Amino acid sequence: MKRKGVLISVAVLLLLGVITYFYWILPVWGMPFNKQRHGNPPLTPSWALECWLWEDDVNTSDYVDELLEGYKKHDIPVRTILIDSPWSLRYNDFQIDTSLYKQPYKWFKKLQDNEYRVVLWMTSMVNSASKDTKIKDSEDWFNQAMGNGFLVQSDSPNKWWKGRGGFIDYTSKEAMEWWRGMQQNVFDLGVDGWKLDGTATLFWSKLGGIPFFYKSASKGLMSTRTYMDHYYRDEYLHGLGQNPEFVTLSRSIDRSFHPEGFSPIDASPVSWVGDQEHKWVTDEMISESQDEKVDIALDGIQGFESAIESILKSADLGYNIIGSDIAGFSGKTIPPRLYIRWAQFSTFCGLFMNGGHGERRLWKRSKEELQVIRKFSWLHTELVPYMYHYVVMANKGGRRLQTPLKEGKYHYMFGDDFLVAPIYMDSKKRSVSLPKGNWRYFFADRELLEGGVVVDREFPMDEFPVFVKDGAIVPLRIKRAYTGFGDANSEGFVTILVYPKNKNSFVYYHTDGAGKTNISYLKTNYGCKLSLRGTKIPHILRVHSKISPKEIYLDGEILERGKFWDYEDLDQKIIIKNSAEYSEGGYTVKF
Numbered sequence: 001m002k003r004k005g006v007l008i009s010v011a012v013l014l015l016l017g018v019i020t021y022f023y024w025i026l027p028v029w030g031m032p033f034n035k036q037r038h039g040n041p042p043l044t045p046s047w048a049l050e051c052w053l054w055e056d057d058v059n060t061s062d063y064v065d066e067l068l069e070g071y072k073k074h075d076i077p078v079r080t081i082l083i084d085s086p087w088s089l090r091y092n093d094f095q096i097d098t099s100l101y102k103q104p105y106k107w108f109k110k111l112q113d114n115e116y117r118v119v120l121w122m123t124s125m126v127n128s129a130s131k132d133t134k135i136k137d138s139e140d141w142f143n144q145a146m147g148n149g150f151l152v153q154s155d156s157p158n159k160w161w162k163g164r165g166g167f168i169d170y171t172s173k174e175a176m177e178w179w180r181g182m183q184q185n186v187f188d189l190g191v192d193g194w195k196l197d198g199t200a201t202l203f204w205s206k207l208g209g210i211p212f213f214y215k216s217a218s219k220g221l222m223s224t225r226t227y228m229d230h231y232y233r234d235e236y237l238h239g240l241g242q243n244p245e246f247v248t249l250s251r252s253i254d255r256s257f258h259p260e261g262f263s264p265i266d267a268s269p270v271s272w273v274g275d276q277e278h279k280w281v282t283d284e285m286i287s288e289s290q291d292e293k294v295d296i297a298l299d300g301i302q303g304f305e306s307a308i309e310s311i312l313k314s315a316d317l318g319y320n321i322i323g324s325d326i327a328g329f330s331g332k333t334i335p336p337r338l339y340i341r342w343a344q345f346s347t348f349c350g351l352f353m354n355g356g357h358g359e360r361r362l363w364k365r366s367k368e369e370l371q372v373i374r375k376f377s378w379l380h381t382e383l384v385p386y387m388y389h390y391v392v393m394a395n396k397g398g399r400r401l402q403t404p405l406k407e408g409k410y411h412y413m414f415g416d417d418f419l420v421a422p423i424y425m426d427s428k429k430r431s432v433s434l435p436k437g438n439w440r441y442f443f444a445d446r447e448l449l450e451g452g453v454v455v456d457r458e459f460p461m462d463e464f465p466v467f468v469k470d471g472a473i474v475p476l477r478i479k480r481a482y483t484g485f486g487d488a489n490s491e492g493f494v495t496i497l498v499y500p501k502n503k504n505s506f507v508y509y510h511t512d513g514a515g516k517t518n519i520s521y522l523k524t525n526y527g528c529k530l531s532l533r534g535t536k537i538p539h540i541l542r543v544h545s546k547i548s549p550k551e552i553y554l555d556g557e558i559l560e561r562g563k564f565w566d567y568e569d570l571d572q573k574i575i576i577k578n579s580a581e582y583s584e585g586g587y588t589v590k591f
Contacts, residue, residue, distance in 0.1 A: 039266035041320035041394045042236075044350070045245040046511035047117050048193075048270050049321065049384045049391070050079035051377050054355030056329070059086060061101040067361065068116070074363050075480070076374045077381045080117040082195060082249070082355060087120060090135040091127040091162050094182040097134050108189040119193035119249060120186060124200055124231050126150070127165035128157045142166060150175035152203075152227075153216040160199055167203055170230035172218040180238065193247040193270075194239060200224075200231040201257065225260075232263035249351075252314035252322055254302075261317050270351055271322045273310035278331035278358055279303035280338060280426050303328065304342055305424045308410050311349060315402035315412065320394040321387075322402065323351025327358060334358040336366050337426055337461065343373045344464040345422040347380040348414045350387060350401050372462045375482040382483060385475040385494060385508060390415055392509045408433030417472035418442070421465040428458040430465050438470035440499065445544065446572050471501035473519050475508050478540075490540055493577070498543040500528050510535060532585035541576040543589070549574060553588040 053067065064081060071078050089095045096104045111118055128142035142165060145151050151166035158165060169175040203224045204213045213224045232250050239246035251262035252271035263271065281303050307324040314322045326346050327339040346352045354360060354377075362370045390401040403413040411421045411433060419439065421432040434451040441447065443463045448470060449455070459465055468474070474497040478486035486495050494508065498521060505520035515535030522529045527549065532539065548567035552559045552574075559565055565576040574589065 039264070040397050041265055041318070041391075041400070042267070042269045043395050044269040044321045044391045045247065046384055046388050046391075047079050047245065048247045049350060049387050050352075050381050051077050052080040052082055052119075052351065052353040052355065053078045053360070054082035054084055054353070055360045056084050056355070056357050059084065059100060061107050068114075070361050070363055074370060074374065076362060076370075077377050078116070079381075080119055080192070081111065082119045082121070082353070084121045084195065084355075085162065085197075086130075086133045088133060090133045090138045090141070091125055091130045091165060092122050092182075093138075093141070094122075094185050096186070099134060104189060108191075112190055117192040118190070119195055119247070120191055121195040121197060122235075123160075123162075123197045124168050124227075125158075125160060125162070125165040126168060127163050129165075130163040132162070136163075145178075148174070148178070149218065150178050152222070154205075158202060160202055167199075167215070167227065169217050170227070170234050171222070175218070183238075187242045190243075192243060192245065193249060194235055195249040196232060196235055196251075196263070198251050198262065200228040201262070203227040228258075228262060229264055233267040236267045236269070252310075252319040253317060254306075254310040259313075261314070261319065265318050265320075268319055269321065271314060271319050272351060272353060273307055273314060273322065273324050275329035275356075276302040276304065276307050276324060278328040278334045278338065280335075280424070281305050304338060304345075307342075308345065308422055308424055312402070312404040312410065312412055315400060316404050318400065320391065320400045321350030323349045323353050325356040326352070326354045327356065329356035331357060335426075336369050339365070339369055340372050340461055341423050341464075343376050345420075347376045347383070347464070348418065348420045348466060352377065352380045368461060375462065376464075378480050379483045382476040382478055382485065382495075385477050385511065386415060388511050389475075389507060389509055392507075405433075405435070407435065414466075417469045417474060419467040419469070423459065423465060428460065429456070430459055431456050432465050432467070434467065438501070439467040440470060440544075442466040442468045445499075468497075468499065470499050471504050472497065472499045473504055473506035473521070475506070475519070485542065486540065493538045493540045493579075495540045495542060498530065498541060500543065500545075508537070510537075527588065527590040530587040530589065532582075536580040536582070536585070538580045539576075539578055541574070541587070543574040543576070544572060545574050545589075545591075546572055547591060549589045549591055551590045552576065553590075554578070554582055555584045555586055 055067065068078060068081065087096060087101055089097050098104065101107060108118060126142055126145050128139045130136050130138065142157065146166055149172060150169060152169050154166055168179050203215055204211055205215055206212060214221045236248040239248060247269040249270045249272060250268055252268065252273060253259065253261050254273040311322050311324060323346055326342045327334045359365060362373055387401060390399060394400045401415060405411040405413065408421055410424060411419065414420050419435065421430060423430050432455045434449060434453055434455055437451040439449045439451055445468065476485055476495040476497065478490035478495045479488065481487035496519060500521050500523050503522045505518060508517040508519055510516060517532055517534040517537050520531045530541065552565050565574065567574055
């Protein structure tokens, strides 16, 4: 009898395990260690690594024009303009509301002529009622779509944060023909990407008031996880068919929802975590009253620290180009120091996305915010060649751009060469745990620091805890003088920072697909040898050295000082400039 009781207990536990797996783990989280969902990141186009801009208070073409004109006038770089909701007549009919966005064909062409990229917000919902669009009641449209079998079956419209609607059925050929036909309206305008907001997480039903994480699609029961994969992957692949440089901006991971990640990694060219409030920390927000303080989409409150945590968790999972809404998404007033520190952190993330609610016209904010955020916006833009190396490497199964470290709170490596320790509280002080090896403080790199120690220091508002590894090779694209690595005369050249230590190499992948250049050096008894092999590039070498060279040779020919190279004593840098006029690309520096 005792043995029979044990067997019954084991059987009950197994049954509970099977029920838990198929009812909860599989539909909500996906199959653990599922390789299909955890492939390599795609090749993110280089334009998506540059600065993004958006706001969510006015939502009109006139205001977008004002923002872009102001950023241009004050010399703040912007590559991508994100147009969030509402821009359509109803959710989601892909018909532009011309009372908000006037003369769309003409307006989109003007943006493209000015070399901006345009990303539009969308979701998987077909609404019967929409909160903030021009057409608020669209029940007839919804019923027609449901009657035609274009939507996943439901007894009544699903509530979501923009109203009520039904889920488009990605498994129905007829539904997709209808859906893609509507989308073509904006593809014809030359849209460069979708911001895929998180409605797919709401794909579930209720049985007797209990959540049931399945719905009935045209091919049978579909789990929440499977629908999420369709949403993120199918929209990305269809966009690529329209535009080979198309991107989707999708959720990676945030809070405890879907710890396996929202979007499949191989369908995540760009990811963001959200939504955060314009605040520093999470703990005191969680204890506050929830009145009027809830995340619009996912019923939670978060601050800057939460964004850092979610980005590092996303990186640890394998996502590559990740970011957050700089200064947070929700709220009315953005604290100035928070705006600055969040922008500095985002400089050393793959996605630099300045946007959300609150004043984004930096020239109407404090002078300090304008100057510091402009400087770091340009620094992020300058780092695009460095970041693109890790786009290619991650796509091949290699190192991702951000690697969280066990030592030091929120410490991470940015590529192989930068240690970043974000300032996550309203303080200039920060304790930084330097890994073993030799390091230099990136914003004052003369001094060599021994690793394996904790550095306690203050960081002024125009600096940030970033340390570059001694021995690093860092390619930059310089157009301005704000960061101190060059000036307007650097445009058209690849500026290469070199901190010689023994030997090292770095593959520079051309962002235009023109080829690759292997940059390497070898320290010798008499000096240093540097080499650029492969596709020729106009370049400016900034080689760290305590002393000035006696002679520099290129491919065996001596170079004239003052004409081809010079030495900056204050910065301790050898500066060599070449307009791709070389044969082998081999430099010899003699001391």
